[in-house]
Amino acid sequence: MADHETHDYDVIVIGAGGSGLRAAIAAHEAGARTAVVTKSLLGKAHTVMAEGGIAASMGNVWPEDNWRVHFRDTMRGGKMLNNWRMAQLHAQEAPDRVWELEEWGALFDRTKDGKISQRDFGGHRYARLAHVGDRTGLEMIRTLQQHAVDLGIDVYMECTVTRLLKNGDAIAGTFGYWRETGSFIQLNAPAVIIATGGIGKSFKVTSNSWEYTGDGHALALSAGANLINMEFVQFHPTGMVWPLSVRGLLITESVRGEGGVLRNSEGKRFMFDYISDYFKAETADTEEEADRWYDDHINNRRPPELLPRDEVARAINSEIKAGRGSPHGGVYLDIATRRSAADIHKRLPSMYHQFKELADVDITTDPMEVAPTCHYVMGGIEVDPETQAATVSGLFAVGEASGGMHGSNRLGGNSLSDLLVFGKRAGEFAADYAAKLPSRQVATDADVNAAVTAALKPFETKGGENAYAVQSELQDVMFDLVGIIRNAEEMQRALEQIEKFKTRAAAVTVEGGRAYNPGWHVALDINNMLTVSEACARAALERKESRGGHTRDDYPATDPHWGTINLIVTQKGGKIAIEHKPLPQMPEDLAELFEESH
Amino acid sequence: MAHDLHLRVWRGDGDGGDFVDYTVPVEEGEVVLDALHRLQATQAGDLAIRWNCKAGKCGSCSAEINGKPRLMCMTRLSIFEPGETITVNPMRTFPVIRDLVTDVSFNFEKAREVPSFAPPSDNVGGKFRMAQVDVDRSQEFRKCIECFLCQNTCHVIRDHEENKPAFAGPRFFIRYAELDMHPLDTHDRKLMAQEQEGLGLCNITKCCTEVCPENIRITDNAIIPMKERVVDSKYDPVLFLGSKIGMRKSDRSPVGPAAGRGVSPIKHPEKTAGGEVAAAVASEPGESALRKAALPAAGATGAAAGVGFLAWALRRRRTS
Numbered sequence: 001m002a003d004h005e006t007h008d009y010d011v012i013v014i015g016a017g018g019s020g021l022r023a024a025i026a027a028h029e030a031g032a033r034t035a036v037v038t039k040s041l042l043g044k045a046h047t048v049m050a051e052g053g054i055a056a057s058m059g060n061v062w063p064e065d066n067w068r069v070h071f072r073d074t075m076r077g078g079k080m081l082n083n084w085r086m087a088q089l090h091a092q093e094a095p096d097r098v099w100e101l102e103e104w105g106a107l108f109d110r111t112k113d114g115k116i117s118q119r120d121f122g123g124h125r126y127a128r129l130a131h132v133g134d135r136t137g138l139e140m141i142r143t144l145q146q147h148a149v150d151l152g153i154d155v156y157m158e159c160t161v162t163r164l165l166k167n168g169d170a171i172a173g174t175f176g177y178w179r180e181t182g183s184f185i186q187l188n189a190p191a192v193i194i195a196t197g198g199i200g201k202s203f204k205v206t207s208n209s210w211e212y213t214g215d216g217h218a219l220a221l222s223a224g225a226n227l228i229n230m231e232f233v234q235f236h237p238t239g240m241v242w243p244l245s246v247r248g249l250l251i252t253e254s255v256r257g258e259g260g261v262l263r264n265s266e267g268k269r270f271m272f273d274y275i276s277d278y279f280k281a282e283t284a285d286t287e288e289e290a291d292r293w294y295d296d297h298i299n300n301r302r303p304p305e306l307l308p309r310d311e312v313a314r315a316i317n318s319e320i321k322a323g324r325g326s327p328h329g330g331v332y333l334d335i336a337t338r339r340s341a342a343d344i345h346k347r348l349p350s351m352y353h354q355f356k357e358l359a360d361v362d363i364t365t366d367p368m369e370v371a372p373t374c375h376y377v378m379g380g381i382e383v384d385p386e387t388q389a390a391t392v393s394g395l396f397a398v399g400e401a402s403g404g405m406h407g408s409n410r411l412g413g414n415s416l417s418d419l420l421v422f423g424k425r426a427g428e429f430a431a432d433y434a435a436k437l438p439s440r441q442v443a444t445d446a447d448v449n450a451a452v453t454a455a456l457k458p459f460e461t462k463g464g465e466n467a468y469a470v471q472s473e474l475q476d477v478m479f480d481l482v483g484i485i486r487n488a489e490e491m492q493r494a495l496e497q498i499e500k501f502k503t504r505a506a507a508v509t510v511e512g513g514r515a516y517n518p519g520w521h522v523a524l525d526i527n528n529m530l531t532v533s534e535a536c537a538r539a540a541l542e543r544k545e546s547r548g549g550h551t552r553d554d555y556p557a558t559d560p561h562w563g564t565i566n567l568i569v570t571q572k573g574g575k576i577a578i579e580h581k582p583l584p585q586m587p588e589d590l591a592e593l594f595e596e597s598h
Numbered sequence: 599m600a601h602d603l604h605l606r607v608w609r610g611d612g613d614g615g616d617f618v619d620y621t622v623p624v625e626e627g628e629v630v631l632d633a634l635h636r637l638q639a640t641q642a643g644d645l646a647i648r649w650n651c652k653a654g655k656c657g658s659c660s661a662e663i664n665g666k667p668r669l670m671c672m673t674r675l676s677i678f679e680p681g682e683t684i685t686v687n688p689m690r691t692f693p694v695i696r697d698l699v700t701d702v703s704f705n706f707e708k709a710r711e712v713p714s715f716a717p718p719s720d721n722v723g724g725k726f727r728m729a730q731v732d733v734d735r736s737q738e739f740r741k742c743i744e745c746f747l748c749q750n751t752c753h754v755i756r757d758h759e760e761n762k763p764a765f766a767g768p769r770f771f772i773r774y775a776e777l778d779m780h781p782l783d784t785h786d787r788k789l790m791a792q793e794q795e796g797l798g799l800c801n802i803t804k805c806c807t808e809v810c811p812e813n814i815r816i817t818d819n820a821i822i823p824m825k826e827r828v829v830d831s832k833y834d835p836v837l838f839l840g841s842k843i844g845m846r847k848s849d850r851s852p853v854g855p856a857a858g859r860g861v862s863p864i865k866h867p868e869k870t871a872g873g874e875v876a877a878a879v880a881s882e883p884g885e886s887a888l889r890k891a892a893l894p895a896a897g898a899t900g901a902a903a904g905v906g907f908l909a910w911a912l913r914r915r916r917t918s
Contacts, residue, residue, distance in 0.1 A: 005868040035865075041648075042706065042864075043744055044656045058724065099724035105715030107733050107740055107780070114727035132737065138655065139740060149706075150714040154863045157706075178867040180695050185867070209650045243627020249653050354653065357672055358629070468639035512644025515611065516696040519643035 004184035004452075009035045009154075010434040011427070012174055012189045014161050014216060017045035018137070018419035019399025019426070020195030021144035022097075026427025027193070028153050032434055034427075035154040035187060037174065039211050042157055043145045046197050046209050047419070050137025051252035051350065052121055053129025054420070055413030056094035060115040062126035062297060067091040069125050072593045074414060076278075077123040077308045078378070078407020079548045080563060080594075081229070084586035085385035086405040090414070090421050097420035098130045106143040108132055120257040123308040123411040125282075126297060134252045134350050140416055159185060161215065162524060163451040164192060164223040164395070167441035171223070171394030175443075175451040179521065182514020184452060188442045191394050191430040194220055194381060195423070198400040199233075199532040203374035204472075204479035207239055207250035213525040214532030216401035220381045221531060221576075225390040227569035228403040228581075230379035230532070231539035232549040234410055235484045237262075237312035239373025242328035246358050248373040251333065251351060253412040255368075256305045258347050259294060260335040262316065263367070264324035270331075271304035274315035279307055310409040310548045313372040317484055320371060330371035336364055372484055376415065377532075378406045378549055379539070382568060388426035394433065398426040404566075408548025458523035459514075463507025467523040470504050474529060477501075482537045487554040491541040498534050505530060534576050535569045542567055542578045600625050603633055603675065607645070608687035611696045617685065624675055630684065631659055631670040634698075646697035654811060657745030661698050662687050665906025667747040667809045670698075685906060689750040690757070705746050706864045708766045711795070711855040712773050716785045732781040739776035739820060741812045742769060748806035748816060754799050765796035768806035768816045775820035778827065786850035792828045794855055797821070805911070 011027040013020045016038035027034040038045065057070040070091035075082050098116065102108065108130050109117040120127045132139040148155070161176035165186070173188040196216030200208030217227055238251040256262075264270045275283045283304050284290035290303035305312065316331050326332055335344055341364035345352060348363070355361040355368060380403030381390050388396045399419045406414065458467070474497075481494035508523045545559035546552050568579040603624045606617045622637045631649060638645045649659040652671045659670040664678070664685050678684060692700035717726075748768035755761050766774075774791040777783050791797045804817040814820075831837065 040650055041658065041702070044650045044658050046651070048656045048743070049651050049653065095724065099726075102724075102726050103717050105777075105780075107737050109737075110728055110730040110733060114729050116726075117730075132740070135655070135741065138743065142740065142742075142744075146709070146712075146714055149710055149863065152860070152863050154865060156865045159865075180701075181867040183867050209652065209656075211650065244625060245628040245632050246653070350655065357654065358674070359627075466639070466643070468643065472639070510643065516646040516699050517644045518638060518646060 004186060006186040006188060007035070009033045009187060009189040011035075011191045011193065011430045012037060012187050013193045013195055013427075014174065014219075015045070015195035015197060015399075015401070016040070016042055016145075016155065017047040017195060017197055017399065018140055018144060018416060019401075019423040020045070020193070021141070021148050022420050022423025023193045023195055023398055023427035023430070024153050025144065025148055025151065026424045027431040028151055028427075030428050030431035032191075032431035034431075035156060035189075036148070037156045037159050037161055037176065037187065039160050039179070040158065042149075042155055043141055045141060046211060047137045047141045047416070049207065049209070049250060050140070050416055051134040051250065052254045052257065053119055053131030053136045053413050054094070054098055054140065054416040055121070055124060055128050055411065056098045056130055056417055057091065057126070057128055058095045058098065058116060058118065058130070060111055061118045064298070065126040065128060068593055070094070070128065071590070073124050074411060075407070075594070077411040077414075078409050079558065080407065081547065081566070081583065082407030083385050083404035083584060084590060085584070086422070088590065089385065089425070090405060090418060093421045094417040097417065097424065101140065101143050101420070104143050104147040106132075106139050108139070119254060120294070120306065121412045122253055122256065122306040122312065124413065125302075129257070129413040131254070133346070134254050134348050136416065156185070160521065160524075161219065162455050164219050165443035165447060165451070166223060166392075167443055169224075169393055170441065171392060172441055172443045175448060177455060177514075179516055182517065182520070184455070186443075186448060189434070190437050190440050191396065191434040193388075193426050193430050194395070194397040194401045195399050196401045198377045199529070199536065200374045200377065202474060202478045202529045202533045202536075203233075203483065204475040205239065205248040206374040207236060207248055208374065214528045215525070216397065217380060217535070218528035218531040220390060220392070220395060220397060221535070221569065221571040223392055223395060225392045225395055225397075226382040227379060227535055228382040228566050229408070229539075230377070230403070230535045230569050231543050231567060232378035232408045233374060233536060234309055234376040234378060234549045235313045235372040236375035237309055237316050237372055238333055238370040240359065241326075241330035241369045241371045243359060249354070249358070250373065250375065251368060251370055252348070253309070255333055255335050255348060255351060258335065258343070259338040260333055261303070261305050261338060262312070263332045263334055264319045265326060266324060270319050270324070271307070271312065271315055274311065274318070275304050275307070276311060279311070283307065308409055308411060310551075313484060314551060316370070316372055326369045328369050330369040332367040333370045334367040336366055374479070374483075376400060376410055377536075378408060378410055379403045379536070386425070387429035388422050389429060389433070396426045396430045398422045408550060455524065458508050458510040458520055461507060461509055464509050465504045465507040467505075467508045467510070467519060467526055470501055470508065471522055471526050471529065474498070474501050474526070474533060478533050478536075482533070482540055484551065486540055486550070486552045488541060491537050494537045495534065495541070498530060498537065502530055531571075531576070538576055538578050539567045539569055601680070604683040605633060605637065606683055606685040607634070607637070607698070609645070609697050610694065612694055615694070617687070628675050629671055630663055630673040630675065630686065633675065633684075634670065634686070646695070646699045648699045655743060657743030657811075660689055660745045660747050660750065662689060662907060665908070665910040667751050669745055669747070669811050672811055687906075689746070690907065691750040691752070691755055692746070702746050703864060703866070704762060705744070705749060705767075705769060707862060708770050709773075710862065710864075711766065712770060712777075713785055713787060713790075713853045713855070715777060715780065715783055717782055718784055726782060728781045735779045735819065736776045738814055739772040741814055742772060743812055744769065745811060747809045747811065751805045751809045753803065753805065754796070761796070761799065765799055766791075768800070768821065770795065771797060771800070771824060772814060772816055772820040775824050778824065784850055786831075786852045788824070788828050788831050789852060790854055791824060792832070797824060797828065
C-alpha cells in the first residue's frame with residue numbers, strides 16, 4: 001500500500017489552461033468524476049497570455065465568412081500539412097464554442113448592432129477573432145475557471161504530475177507531488193487528458209512562462225504515445241527586444257490587425273518585399289491598396305503585415321540580419337502614426353500598459369521595437385482527430401500539447417478556438433471511454449515505487465550540478481542552433497550538447513527540503529525539457545525542406561514530396577526515434593476549396 | 599547599467615522566519631523578479647517564489663516591496679534610489695507557505711460563494727445582443743488578474759483574521775458589481791453582497807484601488823455604486839412599498855450564496871499516516887482554507903514588514 005494520498009476518478013485532466021478547463025467541464029457534464037491537476041494556481045495558466053482573440057467564422061462583421069473559408073485559411077496557413085479532419089472540425093465547431101462562453105459569462109467586445117465583435121488577424125481572410133481588447137485569453141480562462149468552480153469540479157492546484165501510471169497497456173492514473181508540501185499524490189483513473197501546453201521554455205527568447213517545459217509531451221512519450229510534427233516551432237514575429245529583462249515578451253498580432261505596420265531603420269514598410277508566390281494572389285502589393293483593405297475587404301487584398309506568422313517572422317529576421325534593424329536589434333512596429341491615441345487605448349490597452357511600465361515607451365507616440373520570439377509548438381501528441389485519443393489506451397491530449405491541427409504553422413487566433421473545440425471533444429470522449437470500460441486496473445506498487453524513487457533522486461544525488469544552469473544553457477543551445485533558421489551542422493551540434501546536458505541533469509543536486517522548493521521542481525522539469533528538445537531537434541534534422549515553422553538554410557525550398565509526410569516521434573527503451581507516416585488525404589469536396597481562384 | 603543590488607528577502611515558513619540579506623548583480627531595465635530569479639539561480643536554489651507570466655498578466659507574483667503591495671514582475675528596479683536596499687516580504691494577509699509564497703485559498707473559497715452569471719433562459723445560441731456602452735462597466739472589472747493585492751491591502755482583513763468569514767473583499771465586490779451591471783444577468787445579488795459578504799464593512803479608504811496593477815477603479819466604480827444600489831433596494835420607501843403591494847417587480851430574482859454545496863472542490867495536500875512529508879509545512883488537521891494566518895510577524899521581523907507597509911500607507915495618504 002502506498003503511504004501517500006490517493007484518490008479515484010473517472011477522468012483526470014492535467015493542466016488548467018483553456019483546453020484543460022474546457023475538457024474538464026465536458027467530462028463533468030458527461031457524468032464523469034473529474035479532477036483537474038495544475039502546476040499553478042487556478043486561473044494563472046499560460047492561456048492568460050493569449051491576447052488577440054478566438055478565431056470563429058461567426059460572420060458578425062463580414063457575413064461572407066463561413067467555416068469553409070476558415071478551414072481554407074487554416075490549411076493554407078499550415079502549408080497544407082494540417083490534419084484536414086481536425087482543421088475541418090475546428091472551423092465548423094468554433095462559433096458554437098464562442099457563443100457558449102458568452103452564456104457562461106464572458107463579455108466580448110461588441111459590434112455596432114450588439115453582436116460579438118471580430119477583428120482582423122494574419123492569414124484570416126475576414127475579420128474573425130472574437131476578442132476583449134487585447135486580453136482575450138484572460139477573459140476566456142476566467143470564464144472557464146468560474147464555470148468549472150460553479151460546477152464543483154475538483155481542482156488540485158500547484159500539483160505537478162511526474163509520471164503517467166499504466167497497468168499493462170492501458171492508462172491507470174497519474175503520480176505527482178504537491179508543490180506546497182512536496183508530498184506525493186496518486187490519482188487513479190482509466191482516462192487521462194493531457195492539456196499541459198507547449199515546450200517554449202526550452203528556448204532562450206520566448207513568450208512562454210516557466211510552466212512550458214513540455215511535461216505532457218514527455219509524459220506521453222514515456223508512456224508509449226507518439227508525437228507528431230515536433231519540428232514545427234512557431235516564432236511569433238513580434239516579441240519585445242528591450243529592456244533585456246522582457247526580451248521575448250509577446251506583442252499581440254492585434255497591433256497589426258488594428259492597422260500597425262512594420263518598418264526598418266530606413267523607415268520602409270519592408271513587408272512588401274517579402275510576399276511569397278504562395279500568397280501573392282491574395283496580398284496587396286501597394287501601400288494604398290493595403291490601407292484601403294481595412295475598410296473594404298472585398299475589393300482590396302490583405303496587407304503583407306498580415307501574412308501568416310512564419311512569413312512575417314522570417315522577413316523581420318532577414319531585415320535585422322541585413323543591418324536594417326533598430327538600435328536594440330529589432331525592427332519597428334508602428335501603430336502611433338496609424339491610429340489615434342484614443343483608439344489605441346481602447347483596442348490595445350494591455351500593450352500600452354506593457355510598454356509604458358516595462359520599457360518607458362508610449363506606443364501612442366512612438367514605435368515599438370520588435371523581433372521574433374518562440375511562441376508555440378505546432379507539434380504534439382498524435383491524436384485521433386475526432387476523439388483526441390492518443391495511441392495509448394485511455395490517454396487523450398488536447399490544445400498545444402496535441403499535434404496535427406495546425407500543420408506546419410498556426411494562424412493567430414486558431415489556438416484559443418482549438419482549445420475550446422477539442423477540449424470539449426476530449427472531455428466527452430474521455431468520459432465515454434471511462435464509462436464503457438468493463439473493468440479498471442490500478443498501477444502496480446512497483447511502478448509507483450519507481451515513480452517515488454525517480455522524483456526523490458535529485459535529493460540523493462551529490463553530483464553538485466546546478467539545475468538552473470543546465471536549464472539556461474539548454475535554452476541558449478535550442479534558440480541558437482534549433483531556432484528560427486536551421487541547418488544540419490547546427491542541429492547535429494545541438495544534439496551533441498543535449499547528450500551532455502542529460503549527463504549533467506542526472507548529476508543535479510538540490511538544496512533545501514521538499515516544501516515549495518523551485519530548485520527541486522526545475523531539477524525534475526529539466527528532464528522533460530531535454531526530451532522535447534531532442535524530439536524537436538531530431539525531427540527538424542530529418543525534415544529536409546523548409547515549411548511553415550521549420551526553415552532550413554541548407555534546404556530553403558518547400559518540397560512537395562515532404563508535403564505528404566508527417567514525422568512521428570517515438571521513444572523505445574528510452575531512445576527517441578523518428579518515423580515517416582503518410583499525411584491523411586482530404587476528401588474531394590474539401591480539396592476543391594483549394595482550386596477555386598481567390 | 600549593471601550594478602550590485604542589496605536585497606532583504608523574507609525567508610521562512612508557517613512556523614516563522616526572518617529577513618536574509620543578499621547582494622545580487624542586476625542589469626539596466628530589470629524588475630524585482632529578475633533580481634530574485636538571479637538570486638535563486640546562483641545563491642538560493644530553494645527560494646520559493648510564485649510566478650508565471652512575468653508580464654503583469656497572470657497576477658501570480660504578488661508580494662510587498664519596501665512595504666508596498668506590488669507585482670514583482672512589474673516593479674522596475676529603476677524606481678528605487680541607487681544604492682537603496684530593496685526589502686521583499688510575502689503578502690501579510692494570507693498564511694505563509696514558504697518564503698514569498700502565501701496560501702491564497704481564502705480567495706478561491708470566496709469565489710465559490712458568488713452565484714454565477716445567470717442568462718435569460720430564452721436567450722441562447724449566439725443571440726445575445728448587448729451594446730458596447732452597456733458592457734463597458736463590467737468589462738473594467740473583468741480586467742482583474744486575481745493578484746489579490748487588493749485583498750492583501752484591505753484593512754478589514756489585514757491583521758483581522760476574525761473578519762475573514764464575513765468579508766469577501768474588494769476582488770469579489772468587483773465581481774458582484776460586474777454581475778450586477780451585466781445587461782443580461784437575471785440574478786440579484788445585492789442583499790447577499792451586503793448581508794453575507796460584508797460589503798458594508800468597507801469604509802471606502804480606497805487602498806485597494808491604490809494597489810491595483812490593472813488600475814481598476816475598485817472603490818469608485820464598483821464598491822460605491824454597489825453600496826448605492828443596496829441602499830436603493832433596501833431603504834427606498836417607494837421601492838419598498840411598491841415591492842410589497844406588487845406594483846414593482848424586479849426583473850432580477852434575489853439569490854443567496856452559492857456555497858454550502860458540500861466539500862470544497864479546491865483540494866489541499868493531505869496529511870498522510872506514512873509521515874513521508876518530513877520537510878513539509880504542516881497544516882492542522884481539519885483546518886479549512888481560512889487557515890489561521892501564519893504571518894511573518896514573529897518578533898522584530900514582522901514588525902519590520904509592518905512598519906514598511908505603514909510607511910507606505912501613510913505616504914499614500916499624504917500624497918492623495
